[in-house]
Amino acid sequence: MYPLGVYARRIVLVMTVPLTLLGLMERRPQHGYDLKRDYDTWFGRDKPLSYGQIYNTLARLTRDGKVVVSDIAPGAGPDRKQYVITGDGATEFDAWLRSPVEPEPHLQTTLFAKVTLALMLERDASGYLDRQRAAHLRRMRELTEVKRSGSLVDALLADHGLFHLEADLRWIELTTARLDQLAREVGR
Amino acid sequence: MSLLEARDLELHFGPTPALQRASLTVQAGELLAIMGPSGSGKSTLLHCLAGILVPDRGEVHFDGARIDGLNETARSPLRRDAFGFVFQFGQLVPELTAEENVALPLLLNKVGRRQAIQEARSWFPRLGLDGLEQRRSGELSGGQAQRVALARGMVARPRVLFADEPTGALDSLTGEHVMDLLVESARAHGTSVVVVTHEPRVAAYADREVVVRDGRVLAVAALS
Ligand SMILES: Nc1ncnc2c1ncn2[C@@H]1O[C@H](COP(=O)(O)OP(=O)(O)OP(=O)(O)O)[C@@H](O)[C@H]1O
Ligand SMILES: [Mg+2]
Numbered sequence: 433m434y435p436l437g438v439y440a441r442r443i444v445l446v447m448t449v450p451l452t453l454l455g456l457m458e459r460r461p462q463h464g465y466d467l468k469r470d471y472d473t474w475f476g477r478d479k480p481l482s483y484g485q486i487y488n489t490l491a492r493l494t495r496d497g498k499v500v501v502s503d504i505a506p507g508a509g510p511d512r513k514q515y516v517i518t519g520d521g522a523t524e525f526d527a528w529l530r531s532p533v534e535p536e537p538h539l540q541t542t543l544f545a546k547v548t549l550a551l552m553l554e555r556d557a558s559g560y561l562d563r564q565r566a567a568h569l570r571r572m573r574e575l576t577e578v579k580r581s582g583s584l585v586d587a588l589l590a591d592h593g594l595f596h597l598e599a600d601l602r603w604i605e606l607t608t609a610r611l612d613q614l615a616r617e618v619g620r
Numbered sequence: 621m622s623l624l625e626a627r628d629l630e631l632h633f634g635p636t637p638a639l640q641r642a643s644l645t646v647q648a649g650e651l652l653a654i655m656g657p658s659g660s661g662k663s664t665l666l667h668c669l670a671g672i673l674v675p676d677r678g679e680v681h682f683d684g685a686r687i688d689g690l691n692e693t694a695r696s697p698l699r700r701d702a703f704g705f706v707f708q709f710g711q712l713v714p715e716l717t718a719e720e721n722v723a724l725p726l727l728l729n730k731v732g733r734r735q736a737i738q739e740a741r742s743w744f745p746r747l748g749l750d751g752l753e754q755r756r757s758g759e760l761s762g763g764q765a766q767r768v769a770l771a772r773g774m775v776a777r778p779r780v781l782f783a784d785e786p787t788g789a790l791d792s793l794t795g796e797h798v799m800d801l802l803v804e805s806a807r808a809h810g811t812s813v814v815v816v817t818h819e820p821r822v823a824a825y826a827d828r829e830v831v832v833r834d835g836r837v838l839a840v841a842a843l844s
Binding site: 562566568573575580594595598601602605609 | 657800803819820821823824825826827829831838
């Protein structure tokens with residue numbers, strides 16, 4: 433359990449972009465342009481990726497052996513290249529997809545990305561949601577204990593975390609109940 | 621060994637399967653939360669564990685003995701002596717005052733009336749119910765009645781308290797107060813608590829949670 437002070441100060445920067453792109457390439461090999469379009473459609477409605485971000489991320493993934501470039505199409509220029517996920521990339525993506533995210537407030541985009549990608553790739557989205565629920569409740573138990581044993585200030589800080597995690601959990605329940613529907617929409 | 625165990629319970633209401641091979645264990649002194657969508661079978665499971673409903677198939681064991689096969693004459697003292705209840709609906713006896721309602725489990729256990737009422741009264745200030753001792757259930761708000769029911773569930777210090785949405789009618793602050801008291805009292809007397817709730821913040825008071833879906837108790841894979 434984190435000390436409450438750390439919890440309150442903790443700012444989460446979850447690195448979901450590279451993993452989400454890996455997931456989209458797991459679906460099928462992609463041109464940079466298509467990757468951007470898919471990403472923006474599903475995960476970037478509020479915050480589309482720039483081409484710079486896309487190609488920088490792809491360059492890093494390529495350097496790390498998670499992705500290889502296949503130049504099948506004739507001609508030159510970045511848009512001719514197709515990016516293909518490697519075995520290493522697929523393993524890393526799979527591990528990420530299955531593991532619950534560390535429960536912190538403001539996670540919704542990561543939870544959403546995992547559920548959507550799991551459905552796109554016909555993986556076990558419901559199993560993931562169950563694991564995420566268990567992780568959330570475990571964190572909520574810790575915060576409840578802090579609240580029961582600490583000062584009023586601790587209690588109020590813990591409550592802030594509890595209400596936010598509860599909001600995530602409600603979303604998890606609702607999404608669990610609507611997985612079939614969502615799968616149809618995502619599978620199109 | 622676990623204090624209470626359900627093994628592969630099945631129960632139908634007519635054609636509706638309410639439980640399908642539901643299994644569950646509760647350790648002595650453990651607080652277990654049962655969560656899950658409406659209509660998934662949580663109350664039915666609780667009632668089977670508590671010997672109120674008899675499953676069509678499967679076994680319920682309490683304290684080393686099988687209790688699902690017992691006839692009503694044998695089950696009713698068990699419910700009276702070893703179990704406490706806070707139900708989801710219609711719980712208080714309308715003809716009795718609030719304090720008589722709380723004293724009821726003690727009276728049924730042959731505690732003298734004076735002592736039973738005195739013990740019952742000691743719960744009122746702790747639950748924020750000062751001055752309501754003489755009211756009848758029709759004269760209490762939903763949340764007040766729920767707290768009276770909670771006191772009644774705990775007053776005889778049962779081995780297991782079964783609580784079905786015990787904070788359903790309460791605002792968050794009162795709900796928390798009630799859960800604090802429930803946990804404190806359960807820990808002090810080694811009472812196991814099985815609480816059905818759809819509120820994550822209530823479930824977070826428990827040591828462990830299980831999820832019921834379509835009449836089954838889900839096994840959530842251990843976290844990596
Ligand atoms: N007495 C009854 N007669 C017929 N069907 C019943 C009866 N009690 C429950 N059911 C049905 O059994 C299923 C499980 O009901 P149960 O009351 O256990 O659900 P629950 O999980 O407690 O739901 P809630 O969260 O709404 O209280 C439901 O489909 C319900 O309609
Ligand atoms: Mg119910």
